[in-house]
Amino acid sequence: MTTADSIISIANVGKKFGTYQALHGIDLEVRKGEIVTLLGPSGCGKTTLMRLIAGFEDVTSGNLRIGGKDMVGVPPEKRPINMVFQRYALFPHLDVYENVAYGLRVRRLPAAEIESKVRRMLDIVQLSQLSQRYINELSGGQCQRVALARALVNEPQVLLMDEPLAALDLKIRQTMLEEMKRIHAATGTTFIYVTHDQDEAMILSDRIVLLNKGEVVQIDEPHQMYAEPKSLFAAKFLGETNLFPVRMVAMADGSSGSVHATGAVFTGKQPQPLKEGDSALASIRPEALYFAASERHRQSFKARITDELFIGSRSFLTAQLTNGDRFRIQIQRGTACPPVSPEAQVDVFWSPEDVSIYPAALT
Numbered sequence: 001m002t003t004a005d006s007i008i009s010i011a012n013v014g015k016k017f018g019t020y021q022a023l024h025g026i027d028l029e030v031r032k033g034e035i036v037t038l039l040g041p042s043g044c045g046k047t048t049l050m051r052l053i054a055g056f057e058d059v060t061s062g063n064l065r066i067g068g069k070d071m072v073g074v075p076p077e078k079r080p081i082n083m084v085f086q087r088y089a090l091f092p093h094l095d096v097y098e099n100v101a102y103g104l105r106v107r108r109l110p111a112a113e114i115e116s117k118v119r120r121m122l123d124i125v126q127l128s129q130l131s132q133r134y135i136n137e138l139s140g141g142q143c144q145r146v147a148l149a150r151a152l153v154n155e156p157q158v159l160l161m162d163e164p165l166a167a168l169d170l171k172i173r174q175t176m177l178e179e180m181k182r183i184h185a186a187t188g189t190t191f192i193y194v195t196h197d198q199d200e201a202m203i204l205s206d207r208i209v210l211l212n213k214g215e216v217v218q219i220d221e222p223h224q225m226y227a228e229p230k231s232l233f234a235a236k237f238l239g240e241t242n243l244f245p246v247r248m249v250a251m252a253d254g255s256s257g258s259v260h261a262t263g264a265v266f267t268g269k270q271p272q273p274l275k276e277g278d279s280a281l282a283s284i285r286p287e288a289l290y291f292a293a294s295e296r297h298r299q300s301f302k303a304r305i306t307d308e309l310f311i312g313s314r315s316f317l318t319a320q321l322t323n324g325d326r327f328r329i330q331i332q333r334g335t336a337c338p339p340v341s342p343e344a345q346v347d348v349f350w351s352p353e354d355v356s357i358y359p360a361a362l363t
Helices: 046-054 096-106 111-124 140-152 170-187 198-204 222-227 232-237
Strands: 006-017 020-031 035-039 061-066 081-084 158-162 190-195 207-212 215-220 242-250 256-260 279-284 299-311 314-320 326-332 345-350 355-359
Touching: 006 046, 006 190, 020 046, 020 190, 020 215, 035 046, 035 198, 046 061, 046 081, 046 158, 046 190, 046 207, 081 140, 096 111, 096 140, 111 140, 111 170, 140 158, 140 170, 170 198, 190 198, 198 222, 207 222, 207 232, 215 222, 215 232, 232 279, 232 355, 242 326, 256 279
Parallel strands: 035 190, 035 207, 081 158, 158 190
Antiparallel strands: 006 020, 006 061, 207 215, 242 256, 242 279, 279 355, 299 314, 299 345, 314 326
16 A cells, blocks of 8 residues: 555654553555554553544654545644543533534534534434433434444544444443444544454444554554564464464474474464574464364364363363363354364364464563
8 A cells, every 4th residue: 555545644653652652653555434443552652653643743754645645743632533422421401413513513514514414423423213212212223323423424534533442342342342333434534543452343333453662563454463473472462372382493394384382383484583493482363273183174183171161152162282282162053063072182183274383582
């Protein structure tokens, strides 16, 4: 992607608070109409980056452009953006219609234009029947939709959302994620979404920007980041993975592989350079482990099942190797899998395509 294709262009941006360096050399291009999620643990810099885009904080170094225009020194109210907060920031003394209309009235738009824009946005967020209700008469999900409508009715080039679903329970969060995708499709607005929740990021995003310690770790589409994490941090943070301590060896065919203490051989992707003799960690997702060999699943070791965690549509089996290492296997309910009970001795198989091997020194 070139800068000309971007609605937001961030080049080598850094941010300091006193002597503390919160962001280090951030580079990011966001396409018009994308949903991009800033994902990472608490303190990683995702909210700071969002605040720089919003104009609530000044860039210490680097360049930030929105819609092709330099944003250095431009205050929040002059930027082509709007924002949705976790706590909604709605007016309790106004009904739904007037909450959505508020920004348009501040801009002194003609009454007929306000009416048209508000009615259209209430239709998009499916709140037309509740337009005369007050905020304290709405559910959490309905309040969030009012907040979205109020932000989008002003037709910003970019909508920023700072953990907007964090205060909602699981069922409502899942529904709201579906609603956000529908609303995004209806408006075409660029969404920048901030969260620490991996599931939210994978469900909602066109691309994920994974941050840690003020640096970008990886930028990718959700399925690509999950399947091919480029670092041990990414493998551990996005979803669940098993890590097996191994030592790098030269294989008989001249390729590079690794050996576990049990003698099991792991070959697979090596996102970072490794050489013979290096200590490393072989990463395999729980759902990539099987109890039957196939042409694809040909690497294996023996293990003992020690526990089962039942979660409705799937189960997690905890297994132990002969050297004491423990790992988890995910079993999807309804799949062709032989019944396995605690204390059972099993052969566990996997494919090299599902293995990533990382330097152990980077843990």
